[in-house]
Amino acid sequence: MSESYPILLEDRSSLDWEASRYLTDLRVGNGYVTVTNTLEGAEQLQSLIERGAAKWVLELRCPTTLMSRWEHSETPVCTAKWDAEEIQGELYFTPGLITTEPISLTSKGLSNLWTAPIGIPSGRWLARGDVTRAKSLAASLLTFHAKRELSEGEMEVQHVTSGGDLHFNVYVSEQLFPQCPVRRDLQIAALIAAFGKIPHLDEDDAEYGILASIKGRLRESNVPVWGDGQNEEFDPARAATAIEQFLVDPVNGNRL
Amino acid sequence: MNQLNTVVEQRFSDWQRGLATKGRTIPSSVADKQKELHIAVSQGSIAFAAYLRNQLGLTKDHSIDAPILPCLINPPDYRDPPFTLERTLSQSWDGLIRRRIASRPAFWTLAHIRWLEEGQLGEQIEETLLRGSGRDSTEDQRTRNLLRRLGGLPHVRGKVSVLSDSPISRAWWRGEVASEIAKAAADDLPLSATDIHRVLHSHNDAWARLVGDSVHRITVLNQPRARAVLVKLYEGATRDCDPVRPQEMQLTARILSRRSVALAIEHIKWDELAALAEEALELAREELALESQKRAQARKENSHADRIQSDTSQPGDTDRRKSRWTSLLPFSRS
Numbered sequence: 001m002s003e004s005y006p007i008l009l010e011d012r013s014s015l016d017w018e019a020s021r022y023l024t025d026l027r028v029g030n031g032y033v034t035v036t037n038t039l040e041g042a043e044q045l046q047s048l049i050e051r052g053a054a055k056w057v058l059e060l061r062c063p064t065t066l067m068s069r070w071e072h073s074e075t076p077v078c079t080a081k082w083d084a085e086e087i088q089g090e091l092y093f094t095p096g097l098i099t100t101e102p103i104s105l106t107s108k109g110l111s112n113l114w115t116a117p118i119g120i121p122s123g124r125w126l127a128r129g130d131v132t133r134a135k136s137l138a139a140s141l142l143t144f145h146a147k148r149e150l151s152e153g154e155m156e157v158q159h160v161t162s163g164g165d166l167h168f169n170v171y172v173s174e175q176l177f178p179q180c181p182v183r184r185d186l187q188i189a190a191l192i193a194a195f196g197k198i199p200h201l202d203e204d205d206a207e208y209g210i211l212a213s214i215k216g217r218l219r220e221s222n223v224p225v226w227g228d229g230q231n232e233e234f235d236p237a238r239a240a241t242a243i244e245q246f247l248v249d250p251v252n253g254n255r256l
Numbered sequence: 257m258n259q260l261n262t263v264v265e266q267r268f269s270d271w272q273r274g275l276a277t278k279g280r281t282i283p284s285s286v287a288d289k290q291k292e293l294h295i296a297v298s299q300g301s302i303a304f305a306a307y308l309r310n311q312l313g314l315t316k317d318h319s320i321d322a323p324i325l326p327c328l329i330n331p332p333d334y335r336d337p338p339f340t341l342e343r344t345l346s347q348s349w350d351g352l353i354r355r356r357i358a359s360r361p362a363f364w365t366l367a368h369i370r371w372l373e374e375g376q377l378g379e380q381i382e383e384t385l386l387r388g389s390g391r392d393s394t395e396d397q398r399t400r401n402l403l404r405r406l407g408g409l410p411h412v413r414g415k416v417s418v419l420s421d422s423p424i425s426r427a428w429w430r431g432e433v434a435s436e437i438a439k440a441a442a443d444d445l446p447l448s449a450t451d452i453h454r455v456l457h458s459h460n461d462a463w464a465r466l467v468g469d470s471v472h473r474i475t476v477l478n479q480p481r482a483r484a485v486l487v488k489l490y491e492g493a494t495r496d497c498d499p500v501r502p503q504e505m506q507l508t509a510r511i512l513s514r515r516s517v518a519l520a521i522e523h524i525k526w527d528e529l530a531a532l533a534e535e536a537l538e539l540a541r542e543e544l545a546l547e548s549q550k551r552a553q554a555r556k557e558n559s560h561a562d563r564i565q566s567d568t569s570q571p572g573d574t575d576r577r578k579s580r581w582t583s584l585l586p587f588s589r590s
Binding site for chain 1: 354355356357358359360415419429433467475478479480515517518519520521522523524525528
């Protein structure tokens with residue numbers, strides 16, 4: 001019953017391919033994701049793509065709404081879109097390369113674990129990327145912490161870059177902390193504060209994928225961005241609420 | 257129809273948490289709120305709808321954008337909708353409701369407010385919403401029945417609650433998934449959306465397997481063709497008078513999930529996928545039969561050891577001997 005074929009994994013946990021690498025660059029926008037797939041030192045896989053025996057795929061999966069959808073591409077760039085009305089909660093992306101017809105691999109590039117030729121039927125993974133979970137911008141950018149030194153009702157925001165991407169730690173008084181997961185006004189206030197700091201960061205925002213994502217979404221919404229001499233036009237409140245809105249309480253006559 | 261105000265949703269969450277705790281201990285504040293709820297229900301549809309509006313901060317002028325029921329529903333049919341009713345609901349609402357809103361218990365509760373105000377659930381709402389299997393004699397149990405039925409009880413039963421606990425919501429979701437499976441496997445599975453819906457409805461375990469596992473553990477089951485092939489197994493088993501037991505299907509799904517490490521289920525040929533599923537079911541049955549044999553053997557040996565112990569024991573000596581015998585047994589009791 002079990003099947004086993006060489007598979008090139010992005011996290012490099014597979015020993016099947018000796019010197020090859022599979023890398024993905026994922027950019028999430030408002031209702032879409034674009035994956036750029038890169039193969040290094042995997043000539044066999046590359047030639048399969050070129051002759052149409054393999055194609056790039058991207059699976060979108062939202063367990064809460066029981067949704068799973070696949071997009072395909074013959075080029076390394078694969079884009080998938082979704083309608084906001086079909087997802088709720090976490091959305092997962094799995095990129096990779098699959099066979100579109102039965103193929104045979106030689107030993108070129110494979111580790112000594114494999115004895116060529118290796119026949120692989122159609123519909124099998126040849127390369128698979130890390131599963132990525134999409135989160136809301138606020139969830140990606142902010143982490144809340146309680147700070148004893150703060151007086152009741154106080155908040156402070158500090159940026160960190162130690163995790164590889166830009167992130168903000170939001171410190172609130174101990175009395176406020178339990179309310180953070182459910183009070184959207186606190187979340188938006190923190191996001192505005194974080195956006196206020198962005199133009200003053202010393203780091204080059206090209207280094208941080210999240211800043212590129214934010215700029216992309218703001219430009220889509222025609223909201224002024226920071227940098228390129230435009231810092232005076234950039235309004236952190238406008239920018240933050242363009243991406244994550246405050247709640248609106250129902251008023252008479254509003255439908256729910 | 258597909259908008260839900262998040263302030264109302266927060267109030268809904270607070271209201272539910274005030275009525276049902278995660279644990280078995282019921283604080284007096286919760287018990288008081290449960291009593292208030294039961295009084296409201298006992299006063300009839302309009303009074304209960306007014307109670308719900310009040311709890312969610314909705315004045316009587318706030319119109320609720322939710323579909324109406326296509327027919328009046330009596331209590332037994334509400335609690336356990338027959339297939340024809342499920343199909344009627346699903347087809348009446350085709351294209352009206354989107355998955356995002358349908359995955360939120362607050363939406364279905366708001367819909368219930370509308371149905372109560374329009375008299376679509378009749379006047380026996382205590383029977384409809386509170387009554388359960390007969391063993392639920394406490395106010396807490398009946399409260400939970402009501403909350404599950406209105407739209408699910410997510411803080412206690414998780415995200416799957418809206419899919420499986422609320423009869424009306426479940427009916428919609430089964431129809432929705434049946435349509436998706438029918439489209440995805442149109443060239444391969446000779447079953448219409450109605451036939452698939454019937455399979456999901458008739459096999460009590462089928463829906464629990466497909467949604468429970470796909471939300472929590474075996475997310476590869478979200479793929480339409482994975483679902484299609486499991487439906488085929490259920491349908492084939494029924495036809496062959498060889499029903500698939502819940503444990504068998506759960507293990508089959510796990511085996512298929514393990515296979516998805518190498519194969520992309522959505523992209524292999526249908527005949528191959530169907531054969532793999534049959535093979536997985538066979539393997540699941542073998543594994544379960546083997547486990548069952550081992551358990552029977554263990555019970556037999558434990559029983560034999562107990563008989564020997566009781567034949568040779570002295571008065572007052574039972575506990576010491578039992579512990580010695582337990583340590584000699586090759587199998588441990590669970």
